[in-house]
Amino acid sequence: MSITILPLTxxxxxxxxxxxxxxxxxDALASAQRHIGETxxxxxxxxxxxxxxxxxxxxxxxxxxxLRYPHAHVTGVDIAPGMLEHAQARYGPQIEWRQGDAAxxxxxxDSFDVVFSNLxxxxxxxxGAVMSELQRVLVPGxxxxxxxLLPGTxxxxxxxxxxxxxxxxxxxxxxxxxxxxxxxxxxxxxxTEWRRFHYxxxxxxxxxxxxxxxxxxxxxxxxxxxxxSAAQARFETLRAPQGLPVSYHCxxxxxxxTR
Numbered sequence: 001m002s003i004t005i006l007p008l009t010x011x012x013x014x015x016x017x018x019x020x021x022x023x024x025x026x027d028a029l030a031s032a033q034r035h036i037g038e039t040x041x042x043x044x045x046x047x048x049x050x051x052x053x054x055x056x057x058x059x060x061x062x063x064x065x066x067l068r069y070p071h072a073h074v075t076g077v078d079i080a081p082g083m084l085e086h087a088q089a090r091y092g093p094q095i096e097w098r099q100g101d102a103a104x105x106x107x108x109x110d111s112f113d114v115v116f117s118n119l120x121x122x123x124x125x126x127x128g129a130v131m132s133e134l135q136r137v138l139v140p141g142x143x144x145x146x147x148x149l150l151p152g153t154x155x156x157x158x159x160x161x162x163x164x165x166x167x168x169x170x171x172x173x174x175x176x177x178x179x180x181x182x183x184x185x186x187x188x189x190x191x192t193e194w195r196r197f198h199y200x201x202x203x204x205x206x207x208x209x210x211x212x213x214x215x216x217x218x219x220x221x222x223x224x225x226x227x228x229s230a231a232q233a234r235f236e237t238l239r240a241p242q243g244l245p246v247s248y249h250c251x252x253x254x255x256x257x258t259r
Contacts, residue, residue: 051075115134117144154209186257
């Protein structure tokens, strides 16, 4: 596979660059993402013939899909070319790797009977377009199993840095339900839960976020030593016996294309 460089918006370019840069260290640092994805994994159907891992990243889940469904055609799509290069180098050409945007997928209609997507679509600013694309690429009767993030995610980080505007802006559960209904997809199940992970120190916290690409660089984002020390002190006031807490407000979706 040769990675096709797509024309991207400024926001998409920043997201793609951040995740491409994180690719070499992603698997070592993405423990929270893995734990959240395991819940989604349990919801998958027993059989499938054509599967899409939407926002496949380094290909961890894509490879697991290929092993779970050995006779299926499995495709991984991601907006970050660096992630795709890493995935292809590790897992090879038996999986189809494509660069693409979840809101404008590079596939024809009725292409997949299962779409799997773990913690990816929150990076798309147009949730309605993502749902419409899912409706388009799924076969009639096809399923999409998705985890995404809701407002309140990483609240402890916002408190420590006193920069709530730096957090990813995501639709709430009600907004998601509205765009799903408008897309023509059927919402079979929607569950929300808080997942809290703990880290030994501030460096480990930031590695778990910046180290996996989940922070887009902002102008004038460089912190002084004094600001860093203040942030560390604020975060320490939140310390639990298990360590410094980082919360993810998770939404798990089971969608079907019924028409």
